[in-house]
Amino acid sequence: MNIINIYEIYNVAPQILPSDVITLSEAGFEKVICNRPDFEVPPEIQSKEIEKVAKEFGILFEYHPLTHDTMNAHNVEKQMEFLDNCTNSVLAYCASGTRCTVAWALGQIGKMPEDQILKTTLDSGYNLAGLF
Secondary structure (H helix, E strand, O other), X not given: OOOEEEEOOEEEEOOOOOOHHHXXXXXXXXXXXXXOOHHHOXXXXXXXXXXXXXXXXXXXEEEOOOOOOOOXXXXXHHHHHOOOOOOOOEEEEOOOOHHHHHHHHHHOEOOEOHHHHHXXXXXXXXXXXXXX
């Protein structure tokens, strides 16, 4: 599992496995957000399997599938709301971490200058230069 910190408590990763949740628990993660639609992955790594293990380890879980078509203002706001009231690390995952990073970047519009958003994501390994 490759966890990449984007900003403060928000982290992203490519697809995780149920067994990765144990590592997240040991590292003190508070919440996992699945941004990868279940239709993209086989049953053994779909959201319900990850959620089951997360609940066993006391980690909050949100299934919030994002695609090009569903990356809209409402879903970006919902993604950012998942961070509300969290004080420990949050992990959002998808196929590569890019969708999760884009959602975070779009959620920072009006809160952070665009050049700072792009620098933050680039420093984390995600070049979103064409986003704005």
